[in-house]
Amino acid sequence: VYAGDGTLNEAANALIGTTVALAPLPGGSTNVFARTLGLPDNATEATRIVLDSLAAESIRHIGTGSVNGRHFLFHCGVGWDATLVRQTEKRARFKRFLGHGLFVWCGLETWFHLYDRTRPHFAVHHEDGRTIPNGCFTVVQNTNPYTFVGHHPFNVAPDLTLVDPLAVTTLTELRSKPFLGLMWDTLRSPESLVTHAIVDHVAKTNGLTITADEPVPHQADGDDLGDATLLEFHHHPDSLRVVIPERYPW
Template sequence: MENEFSVTLQRVGGWIKLAGESRIRDLLYAYDDLHRGHSYPWVALAPTRPQKSLIPSCLVRLLLVVNSFASSVNARNTVVVHRLLSQNHEVEIVETNRRGHAIRFAQDAARRGLDAVVAFGGDGTLNEVATGLAGTTTALAVLPGGSTNVFARTIGVANDPVVATNGLLAGLQEDRIEPIGLGRVNGRFFCFHVGIGFDAAVVAHVERHASLKRWLGHPLFIWSSAMTWARGYDRSRSQFAIDDLSTGQRLPGLFTVVLNTGPYTYLGNRPLDLAPDARLQRGLTAVTFSSLRLPTMGAALMSAVRGRSVETVGDVTEWSPANHLHISAADDDIRIPFQVDGDYLGDTETLDIDYVEDAVRLVWPGSASEVDL
């Protein structure tokens, strides 16, 4: 029954997604010069009434990386965002079309000495841009385009892309660019968390129905969580062991989240905060579940919704800093699934996690006047 339902939903979602993609390409790529930051009269979707302009103290060279597959990205807000950024800055625009594409775009921008790369997509797009920029002087800027936008909301970015663009422009004008630390797992950077075990299995289930994310949003995650808990993940035994290389502590686990900042995610407008003390520039915080029994999961969910540490729940352990971790499969027949900033990266036998100080320069939002679509 589940398979038939999934196939039908995937077909419908795929048809709708293809229609949206062609509309974006019609608007963004009608003129090749758009990639060089030029504006054209056909950009008529932006507001026409007079607006307060944020005049920068100097010209900034930007690369706008757009993921048109992201849930909240569409042709209209992409054109408006590009126009706003191009009013006073030199802007190039590129569109991703496969996994890892944004990493390459960001690396190229850093090699060419651009001032900042703007990630316009979901948390996965942001992660790729941050990974490509880590260790360089090119700054990272964030615009919300996904279904949840965890990191963007964490740093105070408005959830509307156009309002967020004005905040970004204000941040550039006010020179609100500061380095932040990032987590790193098996060489891959993460901005807000890495999920290991059950959490990653849920994300894998969601990605198997990726064409539905734009239209179902959070209900898809709830459905995937229920399906994974019921029959998609082995809850009968520990799946991995976590070794804290700094303290020598060793814990068995079924589900672990290592946070660079909180919250873990959002349920609508409500933050789901597994570790309220996890914040940027404080190092990593680890939360490990040794049981996935319904009472444990239910109590942890209620604590997280209320903004209380889940450490008070039985079978859950929190510790910080957790800046040097080694995670290994509990048995030879077990592979450990893991996800980074909401993107499933597969499964493995071991994971090495560390914290990198001042890994990337981040553009924080400044004060901005609101602009309506």
């Protein structure tokens, strides 16, 4: 499938539970999943690697996450980044020309004008019974990295692979100073994120629930899924066959 992450997500949802394997090729602006597998951003080079992988029969079952029944390949974001994705989709015609610049612009617009960072928006209920009542932004990952900043992976759960359960990271505060400090520390040393004062991190979980008094935005693999007051997450091991380069670090 030569496509961006959103279209790749739709293809994956159609193939869940079948014997047909998904072969991703980078056709979008960020191509998080294809690059996570070790494919280059160049479609010609990526095609050669995928063909070599097919010849070597390098096809594996991977796990996927789901939110309210919609499967995702690399992550689902709740809150701030989902609002950012929504703004980006409104300007989708500019993606090809502006690339990452569009994400930066929409990120700043969302940060300063479109998402209320002064209060919590939802509660996160973990499978061990713990509840985080003051969630401002949550990302549920099926694999790492969370995204790419240019050529650099933005690692939130560095040890997470495509055969592991989900990882959950919740920020309980979004004031500029602590948030920017967290981003800087994470870029330098991803391991520091889990000990940060405004972060609740669960390395491996098979499921969780998010509840909200008012509908909150959520996105999966960069696709806006709308707003909801109840989000139910599950991990589905071995649910999708994927053509994977032999270089992928299992």
